[in-house]
Amino acid sequence: MENGSTGAVVQADDVTRRYGEGDTAVEALRGVSLEIARGQLTAVMGPSGSGKSTLMHILAGLDKPTSGSVSIAGTEITRLKDSDLTKLRRTHIGFVFQFFNLLPMLTAEENIVLPLGIAGTKVEPGFFKDLIGKVGLGDRLTHRPAELSGGQQQRVAIARALVSQPTVMFADEPTGNLDSQTSSEILALMRDSVDAYGQTTVMVTHDAQAAAIADRILFLGDGLIVRDLPRSSQADVLVAMNELTAA
Amino acid sequence: MTKFALKGLLGRKLRTALTALAIVLGVAMISGTYVLTDSIDSAFDTIFTEVRRGSSAVVSGKAAFDLSEGSGTSAPAFDARVLETVREVDGVALAEGSVDSESTTLIGRDGKAVVNGGAPNLGFAIANGESAFNPLALEQGRWPGPDEVVIDTGTAEDEGFEIGETIGVQAEGAVERLKVVGFVRLDASISIGGATLAGFDLPTAQRLFEKEGRLDEIAVAASAGTTDAELIRNLEAALPEGTQVQTGQAQAADDAAGTNEFITFLQSFLLAFAGIALFVGSFVIANSLSITIAQRAREFATVRTLGGSRRQILVSIVVEALAVGVAASLIGLFLGLGLAKALFWLFDAVGFTLPNSGLLFETRTIVVSLLVGIVVTLLASLRPAIRATRVPPIAAVREGATLPESRFARFRTAGSLALTALGFAALGYGLFGDGLGTTQLLIWLGLGALLIFVGVALFAARLVRPLAAALGAPAARIGGAAGTLARDNARRNPQRTASTAAALMIGLALVTLVATLAAGITSTFRGAVDDVFTSDYAITAQNNFSPIPIEAAEAAAGAPGVEAIASTRTGEARVFDTTEFVTAVEPDSGEVITLEWKEGSQAVFRELGDDGAFVDDDYAESHDLSIGSPVTVIVPSGKRLRLTVQGIFDPPTGGSPFGRVTFSSETFDREYQSPRNLYTFIQTRGDITDANTEALEGALADFPNAKSQTRDEFVDNQIAALNQVLNILYVLLALSVIVSLFGIVNTLVLTVFERTRELGMLRAIGMTRRQVRRMIRHESVITALIGGVLGIILGVVLGALLIARVDFIEFSLPTTQLVVFAILTVVVGILAAIFPARRAAKLDPLKALQYE
C-alpha cells in the first residue's frame, strides 16, 4: 500500500462543510484536519450536532466537503467520478450503520457475502469461516433480518463490512440503537476485529463506554477537533466530555 | 446481483403479483385474439377445402366485375345445359351441377326462422349423395329425393325434429313444407357456428332458389392421367361466355377470401384493444415500480455504499422487470386460451356464433405474446430504474430518504403541454389532412391519442391538488376526519395520484369517446329516418338487416288496410369504373319515402320506368350530373344499363338512405339474380292501429323470417344493431378499465405499506378500523374520480373532434351515459379499495408503530 504499513490510511486536510445557503446556512465542519493510522480503532466523540456524522460521511466519500481534501489509501477522493468512487468502496471501505441497513429479503449469510457478489470476488474460505465464528451467529445465518434481534442484525452488518477486508471500516453510532448489554457485546466484537485482523476502524459515537474501547479518541465540538486523546478509560472520557461541554 | 434482484421479488410477492396482473391481462388479450382468430380461420379453411375436396376443377358463373363478399349480390347462374358440354370435354371423368343459396331458412317448431345472428343459412343441391363432390356426411336417414330435405344435426337437435316429419323451408318464395329424410353434418366434422344446413335434390333446389334450368356450379373430376392444368385448359376452350373455371383448390381459396378478410379485420380489431389494455398496463407497471423503488431508496443506497455501481442497480431492476415480464407474459399466454373460449362464448351470446374446430395455439401466438409482454414491461420499468440509479449512497444514512427529482423534472409541465399539443396536432392532421388512406388515418389518430394520453397523464400531477380539493370536498364532509385525511392523502404525492388516475383516465376516455360517437350517430340517424321514412309500418328480416324474399312484401300488400306499399332492394354494380351499391325502388315509394329534392320531385319515384335514375347531390356534383345526364350502370351479368338522371336529392344529415344510383325495381328484377328486399314500407288506413298491426302480421305468416314493425320499432331496431356493436366495444374496453382498477389497488396497497407507522399512530390515537377503511376508500374514490373526470372530458373532446370530421354525424352529448360512467368510476374506486382497506384496518397498532 502506498503509505507503508504504519502510515495514515485516511487523511483529511482542512475540511469544511456548509449545509444550506444564506441566513439559514449551517457550518457543520469548519476546518478539520486529521490522519487515521493503520490498524487502529479511532473513535470520534462529541455532543449531538457537533458534526460527527458529517465528518464520517465525508471521510468515507459519501458526501463531498465544501472545501478541503480527503484521501483514502493515498487516493484523493473529493473529486472522484462516481464510477471510480464505487471501485474505491469495493476494496477500501466498509460501513456499519446505526440502523443496520440489512437487505430484508436476503438471509444473514447472503447479506454478509453481498459485497463480494457486488464486486465479483470470492472470499478466502479460511477467513470467512473464522469471521463467521467471530461474529457468533451460529444457526441464525439462514434467517432473514426480520427474524433477528437488533444485536444479531448489527453482528451481521459488521460481518458484512469486514468480509471484503476493507482498508478502513466506518461505523456511525453502531450501538446507538441497542440496549447497553448488547452494546457491550457489539463493542467487544469491534475491538476483536481490530485486534485479530488489524482492521483499521473509525467509529462515531457519543457514548463514553464505546469510546473507551478505542485506541485513540477525537473530540469534535462545533465543527472542529477540540481534543485528541490516546486510549482512555471510560471515566477519563467522561471527564473530557464534561470539560468540553462546560467550556 | 441477479439473485438480489430476484429475491427482492419473492420478498414482495403480493406487490409483484399485483404489478404483473396489468401485463397478464393485456398479454392474455393478445394471445386470446390470436388463438381465437387462428381457430376460426382454420375452421373456415377446413370447411372450404373440405367442400372442394373431390373437385379437380369447378365451373362457376362469372360476374362482370369483382363482387364484394357478403354484399348479397352473387354471380349470375348459368344455363344448365353447360353441364352436357362439360361432360363431353376431354379428361372429364365426372361432372355434377349444383345450385346453392346462403339464405335458405329453416322454420323451427315455434314457427320462427332458425337464424343465429349473421350466420348464413346454407342451402345446397345434392345431385348424388354418394358422389365425391358431396361435402356433407349423412349421420342418420337417407339422401333427399324430390320435395325432401336433409338438415344439419345441430338444428335438428335444437329444434327437436325427427326423421319423417315435415319442416318449413323458405328460400326465394313462401315457406314450403318438406319432409325431413336425413340428418347431415359437414364431412370435416367441424362446428359450423350459427350456420344452418339444408340439402335438396337438384330439381327441388332449383325450384326453391328460383334457378330452374340454371346452375351455380359444376364440380368436375379429372379422369386418370389428366392433370388439373390440362383439364382446366380443355374446359376453358369449351366453356361459353359468362362462366369461368378454376381448380378446386383455387375455388376453395376464393370461397375463403371473404371470411379471411373478416378474420383479418377481427384480428386487428381485437389486437387494437389488447394494445390499449397493454398501454394502460404500462402506466400501471411504471407507477407501481416507481412507488416500490421510492420505498426501496434506502436499500439501493445501502447497496451503493457496499460498492454497488449505478449500472448494477439498473441491471438489478431491469432483471426484476424482466422476471415479472416473463412470468406475467407466460401466465397471460395461457390465460389467452381461456379468453379465446370466453370470446367464442361472448360472440355466441351476442348472436354471432363462430365456427370452431378446437383451439389452435400457433408458434406465432407464443412469440408475439411473450415478446410484447416482456418488451412493454421492460420499457415501463426503464424510467423508474433510471431514477433508482440516481439515489446517492448517502441516502443510506438519511432519514426518510427520497428519490432525487429527475433531471428533467423542471421541464415536466412544459413537456407535458407540448406532448398534448403535439398529440392534438397529429390527431388534427389525421382527421383533416388531405388524401390520407384509411391505414394512415388510423395511424395518425392512434398516434395523436397516444401522445395526448401521455401528455395529459404527465400534466395531471398539476391538476391533482385542485381536483382532489374539489372532488374530495364531499368526502371531507361525509367522511369527517377520515374523509379529510383521505383527501389530503390523495394530494400528498400528486405525481403518484396522477399516474394512478391516468390509467383509469385512458379507459374512460375511450369509453366516453365511443358513447359520444354512438350518441351522435344515433340521434342523427333517428332524425334522418324520421325525415325520410314517412310510412306507418316497415318490414325487415328478423335480424333487421338480411334481405328477405320479395314475396313477403307481396303477401303484405294483400293485407286489409294497406294503402301504399313500397320496397327497396340493393345490389352491386359498376358505375363510373367503381364498384358501388345501387338501390332499386318501387313505383309507390313516393307515398312512404320523402326526399328533399334539389331537382325533380316526389313524382320521380313513379316515373323512373325502364331507364330512369336518381342520385344524391354529392354524387351529382362529383360526376357532374344534372337532369338528363346519362349514367351507365354495369350489372353483374355484364349488361350495360344506360340510364338517364331524372332527379337529384339532398340527403339528410344521417347520410343517404340509398346507394349511389337508384333506379326502378322493374329494371333491377330483370337484371339481378334472386332479387330480395332490404326494407318494405307500408302506409295503412287509419295509421298505426292494432287491427293494421294484426293484419300485417297475419299476412306474413308464411314468411317467418320477415317481421312487420311500426315506424318507431323500425327505428329502434335499426339502432339496436348499433347498440350491439357498442356493447362489444364496451366489453373490450372494460378490460382496460379492469387493468387500471388493479393499478389503483396496487397503489393503495403500496401506500398502506408505506404508511404503516402513520396508520399505527392514527389507530393509537383512537381511529377505529371503520374509519381507517373509510379513509382508504375515500382516497381510492377520489383518485378514481380524478381519472374519471379527466377521462370523460378527454373522451367528449376527442369524440367531438371526430364528429366534426364526419359530415353526416351531428354532435350530441350522451348525458345518461356520462352519468353512468361517473357512477362507474366511483364503483371502480370503491372496488379497488376493498382489499387495501382491509389490510390497513387489520394492522395491529402496536406492530405498526414498531415497524421499521
Ligand SMILES: Nc1ncnc2c1ncn2[C@@H]1O[C@H](COP(=O)(O)OP(=O)(O)O)[C@@H](O)[C@H]1O
Ligand atoms: N442534510 C443536512 N442538511 C442541513 N443541515 C444538516 C444536514 N445534516 C446535518 N446538518 C446539520 O449539521 C450539523 C452537524 O450535524 P451532524 O453531523 O449530523 O452532527 P452529529 O452527527 O454530531 O450529531 C447539525 O447542526 C445538523 O443540523
Ligand SMILES: [Mg+2]
Ligand atoms: Mg450523528
